[in-house]
Amino acid sequence: xxxxxxxxxxxxxxxxxxxxxxxxxxxxxxxxxxxxxxxxxxxxxxxxxxxxxxxxxxxxxxxxxxxxxxxxxxxx
Amino acid sequence: xxxxxxxxxxxxxxxxxxxxxxxxxxxxxxxxxxxxxxxxxxxxxxxxxxxxxxxxxxxxxxxxxxxxxxxxxxxxxxxxxxxxxxxxxxxxxxxxxxxxxxxxxxxxxxxxxxxxxxxxxxxxxxxxxxxxxxxxxxxxxxxxxxxxxxxxxxxxxxxxxxxxxxxxxxxxxxxxxxxxxxxxxxxxxxxxxxxxxxxxxxxxxxxxxxxxxxxxxxxxxxxxxxxxxxxxxxxxxxxxxxxxxxxxxxxxxxxxxxxxxxxxxxxxxxxxxxxxxxxxxxxxxxxxxxxxxxxxxxxxxxxxxxxxxxxxxxxxxxxxxxxxxxxxxxxxxxxxxxxxxxxxxxxxxxxxxxxxxxxxxxxxxxxxxxxxxxxxxxxxxxxxxxxxxxxxxxxxxxxxxxxxxxxxxxxxxxxxxxxxxxxxxxxxxxxxxxxxxxxxxxxxxxxxxxxxxxxxxxxxxxxxxxxxxxxxxxxxxxxxxxxxxxxxxxxxxxxxxxxxxxxxxxxxxxxxxxxxxxxxxxxxxxxxxxxxxxxxxxxxxxxxxxxxxxxxxxxxx
Numbered sequence: 001x002x003x004x005x006x007x008x009x010x011x012x013x014x015x016x017x018x019x020x021x022x023x024x025x026x027x028x029x030x031x032x033x034x035x036x037x038x039x040x041x042x043x044x045x046x047x048x049x050x051x052x053x054x055x056x057x058x059x060x061x062x063x064x065x066x067x068x069x070x071x072x073x074x075x076x
Numbered sequence: 077x078x079x080x081x082x083x084x085x086x087x088x089x090x091x092x093x094x095x096x097x098x099x100x101x102x103x104x105x106x107x108x109x110x111x112x113x114x115x116x117x118x119x120x121x122x123x124x125x126x127x128x129x130x131x132x133x134x135x136x137x138x139x140x141x142x143x144x145x146x147x148x149x150x151x152x153x154x155x156x157x158x159x160x161x162x163x164x165x166x167x168x169x170x171x172x173x174x175x176x177x178x179x180x181x182x183x184x185x186x187x188x189x190x191x192x193x194x195x196x197x198x199x200x201x202x203x204x205x206x207x208x209x210x211x212x213x214x215x216x217x218x219x220x221x222x223x224x225x226x227x228x229x230x231x232x233x234x235x236x237x238x239x240x241x242x243x244x245x246x247x248x249x250x251x252x253x254x255x256x257x258x259x260x261x262x263x264x265x266x267x268x269x270x271x272x273x274x275x276x277x278x279x280x281x282x283x284x285x286x287x288x289x290x291x292x293x294x295x296x297x298x299x300x301x302x303x304x305x306x307x308x309x310x311x312x313x314x315x316x317x318x319x320x321x322x323x324x325x326x327x328x329x330x331x332x333x334x335x336x337x338x339x340x341x342x343x344x345x346x347x348x349x350x351x352x353x354x355x356x357x358x359x360x361x362x363x364x365x366x367x368x369x370x371x372x373x374x375x376x377x378x379x380x381x382x383x384x385x386x387x388x389x390x391x392x393x394x395x396x397x398x399x400x401x402x403x404x405x406x407x408x409x410x411x412x413x414x415x416x417x418x419x420x421x422x423x424x425x426x427x428x429x430x431x432x433x434x435x436x437x438x439x440x441x442x443x444x445x446x447x448x449x450x451x452x453x454x455x456x457x458x459x460x461x462x463x464x465x466x467x468x469x470x471x472x473x474x475x476x477x478x479x480x481x482x483x484x485x486x487x488x489x490x491x492x493x494x495x496x497x498x499x500x501x502x503x504x505x506x507x508x509x510x511x512x513x514x515x516x517x518x519x520x521x522x523x524x525x526x527x528x529x530x531x532x533x534x535x536x537x538x539x540x541x542x543x544x545x546x547x548x549x550x551x552x553x554x555x556x557x558x559x560x561x562x563x564x565x566x567x568x569x570x571x572x573x574x575x576x577x578x579x580x581x582x583x584x585x586x587x588x589x590x591x592x593x594x595x596x597x598x599x600x601x602x603x604x605x606x607x608x609x610x611x612x613x614x615x616x617x618x619x620x621x622x623x624x625x626x627x628x629x630x631x632x633x
Binding site for chain 2: 006009012013014016019020030031032034035036038041043044045050051054055056057059060061064065067069
């Protein structure tokens with residue numbers, strides 16, 4: 001089922017790229033390259049670099065308040 | 077004044093607390109219907125003016141630009157009322173009505189004073205709306221209120237500066253006004269432009285599920301209206317809009333919470349509108365307006381879909397959801413329609429509006445902006461069209477047993493979905509509402525092929541890297557960490573660095589040293605000038621008073 005979906009998707013894509021090449025005045029394939037690189041870059045950047053930098057536990061601010069806030073235990 | 081479309085909302089808000097629950101529900105639905113009838117009867121060109129302390133105010137100016145915003149605000153208020161028919165409490169009904177009325181008031185305002193009053197009324201009403209969800213909502217509402225009080229102060233400062241310089245309160249093109257920078261900052265804060273955006277993903281998911289639908293419809297879109305009205309063609313808005321469009325999707329790809337993900341997408345989608353406003357000309361105004369209208373409809377639908385999932389399962393994190401497609405087929409179908417609309421798939425509302433907005437940018441020499449907006453479109457489809465839909469409705473069945481949803485929720489979803497499909501199939505319905513005549517044709521081979529490439533390749537990458545996109549529980553730090561986290565860390569560091577005897581000894585030493593230096597400097601000055609006489613003191617006082625008068629006079633007209 002999934003592989004059939006991927007085949008249909010690839011068929012649509014081939015058709016779209018062919019249409020783009022036929023009718024586009026801009027460099028043909030620019031949109032396809034933008035989409036491919038954009039999608040991969042977004043996933044790798046968000047789930048790689050950014051995740052490591054900014055992702056914290058769901059209760060991050062509650063914990064921070066408990067350990068560093070007024071009445072909390074200040075860290076040495 | 078009787079045909080002022082703000083009045084039905086405010087009147088209904090006043091009546092809701094004193095009538096029964098059922099009648100209150102009808103009032104929430106009736107107010108937008110009456111307002112829409114008033115707008116239809118009045119038509120464009122209708123205005124109301126009043127005299128206020130020598131100033132000519134225009135609380136109502138229904139023209140070609142305000143009309144589409146008023147119509148979509150009224151439709152959004154109706155849909156939110158329908159969605160929350162059984163769940164909205166009295167406080168939420170009252171504040172939702174005031175919010176909708178104030179938003180209509182903002183887009184009808186023909187002068188800056190009315191704009192400011194409606195702007196602030198909306199800020200206060202939305203704050204109370206957020207608090208209705210309980211303790212978590214109250215904390216977020218506090219931060220939301222602080223952000224919007226800053227925005228309101230900037231707006232008031234800008235309006236007064238504009239009044240002092242121009243001598244008029246008319247709300248039109250503000251780009252040449254000396255107070256424009258302050259007004260622009262206030263409007264960009266309300267539009268959630270980074271780094272002034274953190275209030276949005278903080279507050280919107282903290283409201284009740286219907287509260288989020290109400291919030292998403294009005295605040296940022298009223299700001300987009302103010303940008304189109306006052307700052308059309310301001311170059312700097314193009315890069316600001318592009319940054320918004322990319323910033324929102326980058327965070328959305330990372331996000332696990334359904335409503336927080338969609339909140340980041342508001343930042344991204346409003347970025348498309350802001351970028352279009354930055355391009356001068358009628359096509360740009362059309363693009364920004366069309367995308368604002370479509371966005372209210374599809375984002376409302378998506379938030380209603382997410383709200384339905386939360387209501388039925390009690391869970392809001394994608395990492396805890398999955399396999400709901402078979403158990404909630406109607407919610408699934410409507411959410412997919414919303415997701416395809418926001419992704420800009422041909423035959424759905426987002427395609428006909430987003431292409432119009434991007435086309436305005438495409439018509440300039442800003443090729444980099446067009447490519448960046450394409451990447452933002454990729455991120456939109458990736459995070460909403462694929463990630464949100466797959467990990468909540470598809471994927472492995474987690475054994476969740478959703479409770480039965482009220483009929484009003486399902487009806488609101490179906491109506492919302494129908495509107496998005498209708499606009500997608502008949503773009504003329506949307507284009508006829510726009511402020512300028514539209515020559516743009518959305519269904520041409522180039523645009524359809526472009527969009528299918530963007531979405532198709534994104535889908536392939538999703539299939540390939542799906543495990544990497546899989547949501548995981550957590551919180552993404554945003555710029556609000558500077559006010560929520562940093563002060564606590566600084567306080568903690570200071571406490572850890574505290575000297576054994578406390579801070580008083582070193583502080584006292586610095587104070588003594590400063591005092592000695594000041595005494596030495598003063599003695600040196602006094603030695604060189606003659607002693608002040610009573611007459612020179614009086615002259616100094618008179619000069620200071622004159623300076624004060626000049627300053628006040630330069631600010632006031």
